[in-house]
Amino acid sequence: MKKVIYVDNNATTKVAPEVFEAMKPFLTDEYGNPSSMHTFGGKVAKYIEQAREAIADLLGASDPSEIIFTSGGTESDNTAIMSTLRSYPDKKHIITTKVEHSAVLNLCHYLETIGYRVTYLGVNSEGLIDINELKSAIDQDTAVISIMYANNETGVIFPIEEIAEIARIRGVVFHTDAVQAVGKIPFKLTELPVDLLSLSGHKLHAPKGIGALYVRKGTRFTPLVIGGHQEHGRRGGTENVAGIVGLGVACQLAKQAMGEERTRIKALRDKLERAILEKIPHTRINGHPQYRLPNTTNIGFEFIEGEAILLMLDEKGICASSGSACTSGSLTPSHVLKAMGVPFTFIQGSIRFSLSRYNSEEDIDYIIKNLPPIIARLREISPYGKERVS
Amino acid sequence: MWFYSEKVKELFKNPKNVGEIENPDAVGEVGNIICGDALRLTLRIDKKTNKILDAKFQTFGCASAIASSSALTEMIKGKTIDEAARITNKDIAEYLGGLPNEKMHCSVMGMEALEAAIANYRGAPFKKETVGEEKIVCKCFSVTDKKIIRAIKENNLRTVEEVTNFTKAGGGCGKCKPEIEKLLKEFWEKEETKKVHPKEPIKKKLTNLQRISLIQETIEREIRPQLKADGGDIELLDIEGNKVYVKFLGTCLGCPATGVTLKALVESKLKEFVDTDIRVEEVKE
Numbered sequence: 001m002k003k004v005i006y007v008d009n010n011a012t013t014k015v016a017p018e019v020f021e022a023m024k025p026f027l028t029d030e031y032g033n034p035s036s037m038h039t040f041g042g043k044v045a046k047y048i049e050q051a052r053e054a055i056a057d058l059l060g061a062s063d064p065s066e067i068i069f070t071s072g073g074t075e076s077d078n079t080a081i082m083s084t085l086r087s088y089p090d091k092k093h094i095i096t097t098k099v100e101h102s103a104v105l106n107l108c109h110y111l112e113t114i115g116y117r118v119t120y121l122g123v124n125s126e127g128l129i130d131i132n133e134l135k136s137a138i139d140q141d142t143a144v145i146s147i148m149y150a151n152n153e154t155g156v157i158f159p160i161e162e163i164a165e166i167a168r169i170r171g172v173v174f175h176t177d178a179v180q181a182v183g184k185i186p187f188k189l190t191e192l193p194v195d196l197l198s199l200s201g202h203k204l205h206a207p208k209g210i211g212a213l214y215v216r217k218g219t220r221f222t223p224l225v226i227g228g229h230q231e232h233g234r235r236g237g238t239e240n241v242a243g244i245v246g247l248g249v250a251c252q253l254a255k256q257a258m259g260e261e262r263t264r265i266k267a268l269r270d271k272l273e274r275a276i277l278e279k280i281p282h283t284r285i286n287g288h289p290q291y292r293l294p295n296t297t298n299i300g301f302e303f304i305e306g307e308a309i310l311l312m313l314d315e316k317g318i319c320a321s322s323g324s325a326c327t328s329g330s331l332t333p334s335h336v337l338k339a340m341g342v343p344f345t346f347i348q349g350s351i352r353f354s355l356s357r358y359n360s361e362e363d364i365d366y367i368i369k370n371l372p373p374i375i376a377r378l379r380e381i382s383p384y385g386k387e388r389v390s
Numbered sequence: 391m392w393f394y395s396e397k398v399k400e401l402f403k404n405p406k407n408v409g410e411i412e413n414p415d416a417v418g419e420v421g422n423i424i425c426g427d428a429l430r431l432t433l434r435i436d437k438k439t440n441k442i443l444d445a446k447f448q449t450f451g452c453a454s455a456i457a458s459s460s461a462l463t464e465m466i467k468g469k470t471i472d473e474a475a476r477i478t479n480k481d482i483a484e485y486l487g488g489l490p491n492e493k494m495h496c497s498v499m500g501m502e503a504l505e506a507a508i509a510n511y512r513g514a515p516f517k518k519e520t521v522g523e524e525k526i527v528c529k530c531f532s533v534t535d536k537k538i539i540r541a542i543k544e545n546n547l548r549t550v551e552e553v554t555n556f557t558k559a560g561g562g563c564g565k566c567k568p569e570i571e572k573l574l575k576e577f578w579e580k581e582e583t584k585k586v587h588p589k590e591p592i593k594k595k596l597t598n599l600q601r602i603s604l605i606q607e608t609i610e611r612e613i614r615p616q617l618k619a620d621g622g623d624i625e626l627l628d629i630e631g632n633k634v635y636v637k638f639l640g641t642c643l644g645c646p647a648t649g650v651t652l653k654a655l656v657e658s659k660l661k662e663f664v665d666t667d668i669r670v671e672e673v674k675e
Binding site: 303304305307308311315324332333344345348380381382383384 | 392402403405408409419423424426427428429430448449450451452453455456530561562563
């Protein structure tokens with residue numbers, strides 16, 4: 001098989017072998033419904049509760065009952081925002097940012113069409129919001145503030161502690177889409193006044209189709225998915241038992257990897273970044289150099305286009321992603337990079353490398369060896385960058 | 391992920407004719423870095439024969455933009471200017487074994503660069519200038535009404551989405567979509583009136599007898615043979631003004647598709663050959 005260097009872990013991750021092993025019984029012999037009266041089904045419920053505890057533990061939450069299982073990040077985001085709006089029916093204002101994931105952004109666009117008012121906070125060239133802008137955006141009508149913990153494209157980490165504190169003082173519910181952050185950096189929700197927090201399984205080596213929403217005790221909640229009594233009536237639908245068990249194990253593994261592994265991944269990311277900046281001219285890092293996830297780097301290559309870079313990398317078995325227009329089919333480049341004001345000569349040629357604990361030093365060396373000739377070749381084909389940038 | 395043809399992949403991985411001809415006889419430049427793609431085409435042309443001796447390109451853009459540019463240079467080498475001028479974006483897309491819909495604008499860019507180069511050879515400046523009468527419709531990608539109408543015409547485009555695929559217009563902020571919609575509507579309405587409708591033979595009003603025999607003839611010639619081929623048959627029961635009553639026989643009896651046959655075959659043939667007002671009804675016993 002062709003060599004595969006997977007450095008697109010912000011898109012999705014490999015299911016950890018331990019996770020897969022833990023899930024297997026629930027896809028074969030242990031297929032019971034946890035809501036059943038008989039022992040065969042009922043005994044499954046305890047594994048769900050164990051998983052809930054593991055997630056609460058990774059998040060540093062005070063009680064496992066604060067965790068609701070969902071189908072993934074998008075459902076968690078939708079649940080958090082819709083639940084809050086329904087719980088405060090008189091308030092019609094939402095605050096978010098221009099750089100959110102589409103799970104939040106497109107929901108907000110939709111809410112605008114049915115009578116809600118949305119403030120989209122801008123970001124500076126390093127991808128960070130202006131706290132004063134946030135403060136002045138809050139008014140009597142504000143129902144919810146939803147700001148991502150870390151950006152998926154650039155890895156930029158927002159000052160969530162400060163934001164959450166402002167929301168708390170002003171009495172506004174605060175939701176954070178932490179899909180990219182959970183499992184990559186430590187959390188202690190007992191000390192972080194976040195009301196609602198979304199996470200997704202497949203970003204931390206659990207499978208796709210499972211996620212969770214943290215709902216702090218005391219937060220008003222109205223379910224989005226209405227059905228059976230599952231999750232204490234907060235999310236209808238028979239539990240995705242195998243997925244839940246997998247997510248639990250993935251959270252345990254993530255907690256174990258939070259120390260040395262995290263340092264190792266960051267060192268690899270830094271090595272990759274340094275080598276690229278050093279070996280390839282006309283290159284820049286998009287995003288704040290310090291306030292960033294340890295696994296992510298978004299690098300702009302001037303004068304060339306991202307899709308072409310990705311396909312050339314693909315030829316070498318390297319899997320990365322790009323915010324260029326051509327890759328999305330939308331014709332316009334990434335809304336995140338545009339909001340940051342990344343220069344137009346760089347924006348189309350921006351590539352994201354996102355690492356995981358399954359990446360080795362050899363992977364990074366392989367990229368460092370193969371990337372420069374690709375960039376050079378595409379610049380040869382490009383009409384720009386030869387003293388003739390028009 | 392895009393699913394590119396083998397030809398696109400091949401020409402992207404190993405593009406032919408990359409570079410720039412020194413002291414070229416013609417230069418064509420289209421697009422710009424903000425729009426996300428740009429192409430610079432340089433040509434060596436034999437002044438006596440007007441034959442394109444060599445063509446080179448430089449492209450900023452995705453895989454399909456690079457492949458389209460490379461294809462273009464391969465297609466025009468050895469052709470005379472007049473021959474090359476007949477190449478359309480469709481020809482480029484065909485040469486590439488097709489392009490994903492969202493990437494058709496890459497082939498349009500190739501055609502435009504060629505046109506700009508030919509115009510340049512004939513004395514125009516090498517950058518395509520927007521002439522006074524054109525109007526920029528899509529501000530995000532600087533697409534003019536002229537370019538949109540041309541794409542509509544040459545590629546038989548019917549929806550705003552198709553226009554975006556071919557020209558990029560409307561693919562940015564999307565504010566110009568209503569205007570594109572308007573251009574589409576205007577264009578196709580104009581086409582409709584332009585259409586030379588085949589002169590309809592002035593139909594003499596048929597007498598009742600003529601009408602009945604024409605219906606019978608049409609059933610015999612156009613309808614019955616088709617039904618018989620499937621083991622069925624039809625019987626003409628009665629005619630009352632525009633209403634024709636028929637009965638299905640043979641395998642048509644109890645066939646769940648008779649409703650469709652009645653409309654799609656019997657009624658449509660009678661409308662075609664006898665009178666557009668005819669309605670056919672099935673009599674079941």
